[in-house]
Amino acid sequence: MRMRLFTIIFLLTFSPLLNATEWRGTGDLGVVVERADGSLQVIETTGNTILGRIEGLGDLSHASAVFSRDERFAYLFGRDGGLTKVDILQRKVAARVVQSGNSIGGAISQDGRLVAVSNYEPGGVRIFDAVSLEMVADIPATYGDGKQSKVVGLVDAPGNRFVFSLWDAGEIWMVDMSDQAKPVVRKFMDIGLQPYDALITPDGRYYIAGLYGEDGLALLDLWNPDKGPRRILADYGKGEQKLPVYKMPHLEGWAIAGKRLFIPAVGQHQVLVVDTDSWQEVGRLDVHGQPVFVMARPDGRQVWVNFAFPNNDTLQIIDTQSLELITTLKPGKGVLHMEFEPRGEEVWVSVRDIDRLQVYDTDTFSRRADWPVLKPSGIFLTSRAHQIGL
Amino acid sequence: MRMRLFTIIFLLTFSPLLNATEWRGTGDLGVVVERADGSLQVIETTGNTILGRIEGLGDLSHASAVFSRDERFAYLFGRDGGLTKVDILQRKVAARVVQSGNSIGGAISQDGRLVAVSNYEPGGVRIFDAVSLEMVADIPATYGDGKQSKVVGLVDAPGNRFVFSLWDAGEIWMVDMSDQAKPVVRKFMDIGLQPYDALITPDGRYYIAGLYGEDGLALLDLWNPDKGPRRILADYGKGEQKLPVYKMPHLEGWAIAGKRLFIPAVGQHQVLVVDTDSWQEVGRLDVHGQPVFVMARPDGRQVWVNFAFPNNDTLQIIDTQSLELITTLKPGKGVLHMEFEPRGEEVWVSVRDIDRLQVYDTDTFSRRADWPVLKPSGIFLTSRAHQIGL
Numbered sequence: 001m002r003m004r005l006f007t008i009i010f011l012l013t014f015s016p017l018l019n020a021t022e023w024r025g026t027g028d029l030g031v032v033v034e035r036a037d038g039s040l041q042v043i044e045t046t047g048n049t050i051l052g053r054i055e056g057l058g059d060l061s062h063a064s065a066v067f068s069r070d071e072r073f074a075y076l077f078g079r080d081g082g083l084t085k086v087d088i089l090q091r092k093v094a095a096r097v098v099q100s101g102n103s104i105g106g107a108i109s110q111d112g113r114l115v116a117v118s119n120y121e122p123g124g125v126r127i128f129d130a131v132s133l134e135m136v137a138d139i140p141a142t143y144g145d146g147k148q149s150k151v152v153g154l155v156d157a158p159g160n161r162f163v164f165s166l167w168d169a170g171e172i173w174m175v176d177m178s179d180q181a182k183p184v185v186r187k188f189m190d191i192g193l194q195p196y197d198a199l200i201t202p203d204g205r206y207y208i209a210g211l212y213g214e215d216g217l218a219l220l221d222l223w224n225p226d227k228g229p230r231r232i233l234a235d236y237g238k239g240e241q242k243l244p245v246y247k248m249p250h251l252e253g254w255a256i257a258g259k260r261l262f263i264p265a266v267g268q269h270q271v272l273v274v275d276t277d278s279w280q281e282v283g284r285l286d287v288h289g290q291p292v293f294v295m296a297r298p299d300g301r302q303v304w305v306n307f308a309f310p311n312n313d314t315l316q317i318i319d320t321q322s323l324e325l326i327t328t329l330k331p332g333k334g335v336l337h338m339e340f341e342p343r344g345e346e347v348w349v350s351v352r353d354i355d356r357l358q359v360y361d362t363d364t365f366s367r368r369a370d371w372p373v374l375k376p377s378g379i380f381l382t383s384r385a386h387q388i389g390l
Numbered sequence: 391m392r393m394r395l396f397t398i399i400f401l402l403t404f405s406p407l408l409n410a411t412e413w414r415g416t417g418d419l420g421v422v423v424e425r426a427d428g429s430l431q432v433i434e435t436t437g438n439t440i441l442g443r444i445e446g447l448g449d450l451s452h453a454s455a456v457f458s459r460d461e462r463f464a465y466l467f468g469r470d471g472g473l474t475k476v477d478i479l480q481r482k483v484a485a486r487v488v489q490s491g492n493s494i495g496g497a498i499s500q501d502g503r504l505v506a507v508s509n510y511e512p513g514g515v516r517i518f519d520a521v522s523l524e525m526v527a528d529i530p531a532t533y534g535d536g537k538q539s540k541v542v543g544l545v546d547a548p549g550n551r552f553v554f555s556l557w558d559a560g561e562i563w564m565v566d567m568s569d570q571a572k573p574v575v576r577k578f579m580d581i582g583l584q585p586y587d588a589l590i591t592p593d594g595r596y597y598i599a600g601l602y603g604e605d606g607l608a609l610l611d612l613w614n615p616d617k618g619p620r621r622i623l624a625d626y627g628k629g630e631q632k633l634p635v636y637k638m639p640h641l642e643g644w645a646i647a648g649k650r651l652f653i654p655a656v657g658q659h660q661v662l663v664v665d666t667d668s669w670q671e672v673g674r675l676d677v678h679g680q681p682v683f684v685m686a687r688p689d690g691r692q693v694w695v696n697f698a699f700p701n702n703d704t705l706q707i708i709d710t711q712s713l714e715l716i717t718t719l720k721p722g723k724g725v726l727h728m729e730f731e732p733r734g735e736e737v738w739v740s741v742r743d744i745d746r747l748q749v750y751d752t753d754t755f756s757r758r759a760d761w762p763v764l765k766p767s768g769i770f771l772t773s774r775a776h777q778i779g780l
Contacts, residue, residue: 022412022413023412023462023477023479023480024460024462024479025416025458025460025461025462025463025479026415026416026417026460026461027416027417027457027458027459027460027461027462027772027775027776028459028460028461029460044460045459046459046460046502067417068415068417069417069418069435069436069733070414070415070416070417070418070419070434070436071415071416071417071418071461072413072414072415072417073415087413089413089414089415090413110733110734110735111733111735112436112733158689158691158733158734158735159753160735178753203648203688203689203690204689205648205689205690205691223691223711258593258595259649259667277649298593298778299548299593299594299595299778300593300595301548301595301613321613342775342776342777343459343500343501343548343776343777343778344500344548344778345500345501345548345550363549363568382417383776385417385732386417386732386733386773386776387732387733388688388689388733388734
């Protein structure tokens with residue numbers, strides 16, 4: 001009896017302390033992918049610290065994440081077809097399905113009730129209930145005489161729609177999930193050869209697919225879908241490359257700052273400046289290497305650029321008003337990804353080859369934090385929950 | 391002993407249940423001001439429900455709120471000079487100071503560490519530590535031969551700056567709080583007579599003050615402050631009014647959709663369309679009454695307009711592409727405020743005179759929820775934490 005009472009008293013004494021740690025806002029949290037280990041680090045951006053690790057998430061090479069609308073859960077899309085719902089508040093796996101053999105990214109619907117995954121094998125898009133991860137819709141990417149296409153460039157758009165591109169078919173599909181029981185698919189044919197990735201503008205209006213098989217890009221105005229896709233930037237792409245392409249640039253990394261779009265030139269040491277009224281190129285900036293991500297600080301005043309091997313130890317920061325280089329940073333070998341805090345005062349940087357996760361002040365460029373993390377790659381902050389297309 | 395054991399067992403049995411409710415994301419929360427009662431309702435936007443009430447907040451007429459960067463705390467600015475830090479997760483007052491005799495709004499710094507309040511009496515801005523609410527800086531709005539000016543239009547800007555206007559002095563001041571111990575104040579003189587309110591564009595670049603004492607608006611480009619403020623929209627203001635002005639429109643409510651700014655005409659039944667390249671008026675739309683708030687859906691495809699008495703039972707929705715009226719809603723008498731969910735699928739509406747808080751689908755315009763709330767006014771969602779100038 002004495003022993004039992006002791007236990008009871010112990011629990012009563014300490015459980016309030018345990019409770020105290022549970023009261024926590026989720027607006028300043030994020031996850032960092034440790035690609036080699038199939039794990040995540042949970043971070044917080046107020047004190048710039050690491051809160052803990054979540055393991056057992058499968059193959060996380062090229063993994064990406066989206067967030068529930070309450071900013072508590074991350075949905076992680078693994079290369080092995082695994083879709084994992086992670087509770088970042090309790091730091092544990094809440095649900096997990098292996099939904100295909102090979103997948104390449106996903107999206108969450110505007111209302112937060114559906115999570116979509118784009119698949120290579122078998123080709124198509126599968127859509128899941130965000131609470132339970134039960135499958136709600138299966139949309140095979142069937143084209144021509146019954147062939148299956150790999151799917152890339154999947155994004156969410158206003159109106160509970162998902163938009164994606166068919167690599168093999170050269171098509172863009174738009175799925176309206178307003179009625180979950182009756183997905184409405186609209187197909188846009190002959191958009192160009194081999195769309196390899198895509199982006200949607202931050203207002204959710206323009207969907208732009210990059211083409212691997214030819215020059216130029218396909219642009220679809222979602223406010224005026226009846227006009228169909230049109231080709232822009234006819235000079236953009238493989239055709240003009242003067243150097244071997246070490247890595248196709250990520251389209252998700254394109255930066256819109258005011259009325260200008262900043263995009264990586266393929267295979268060249270340049271960033272292109274595009275006017276978003278005319279969708280014409282209006283300038284080129286020489287940079288340190290082949291750009292991979294070109295990302296705008298949330299206020300649009302700076303763009304930050306990282307580079308492909310062998311120049312991947314460097315970050316360059318460009319003033320979007322003067323178009324001049326502000327500074328060059330050398331975080332270390334393997335700068336893979338950058339993520340701005342939502343109001344832009346700091347940026348988080350993954351430096352894979354030296355196993356470091358760093359935080360920089362975007363005004364003074366001083367380093368604010370530097371943590372050991374195993375082969376960090378993608379960084380995703382919960383503030384993405386509130387943004388269209390992320 | 392039996393009684394005590396019973397109590398212990400009761401606590402052990404039920405405390406896990408109590409704990410379970412504490413695990414909660416904060417990204418889908420918000421507060422609604424009950425102006426007559428000095429209380430707040432805490433809401434959540436996933437199930438569109440009311441979670442509970444927080445009381446004892448003083449005079450909340452014209453009250454507004456900003457949020458901590460983790461989306462857990464709301465800072466409420468009361469008309470009586472009260473600054474209250476509310477824990478919306480635990481639904482209680484975390485800290486409260488009465489910092490002046492009469493205040494009119496506030497802002498939180500880019501890094502979330504400072505909260506600023508603008509005061510009528512005594513005139514000036516006071517800046518507080520966001521954790522403790524201890525005063526960090528006191529900036530009297532002294533002008534001319536030692537007079538004190540009322541302060542209005544206080545906003546945060548990138549670079550941990552606050553910008554505000556001096557009603558009596560006709561000045562705009564910018565305070566750089568990068569070094570908390572040494573606020574750096576820059577003053578812009580002769581901006582026009584009696585600035586009565588102001589806004590900052592969503593990218594934090596342009597600060598625009600409305601002028602009560604003369605026509606036109608004062609615009610300051612914060613990327614190029616050396617150029618000083620300039621006057622725009624020379625026809626805008628009291629001079630052109632054809633009808634009595636029932637309520638000066640809120641400038642915070644101005645909507646930027648793409649390259650167009652939608653603003654309420656003063657004293658007329660019109661919304662003005664302004665080009666943000668030239669800052670010239672490019673169109674006028676006839677609407678149901680004198681507009682008060684003109685707010686853009688987050689994707690910029692629609693603007694929603696409410697109206698001054700006696701037309702304040704109505705909402706009108708305009709298509710920003712065609713500039714045509716999409717629909718007219720009649721929520722009830724006293725439509726005071728609207729707040730969009732961050733991705734724009736729903737909007738919350740305060741209908742004061744019938745004591746209702748309503749939620750509308752922004753695609754179908756169907757009513758999704760309708761709750762009894764006492765004299766609701768301002769609605770503020772935690773997603774504002776991630777936005778510049780809110």
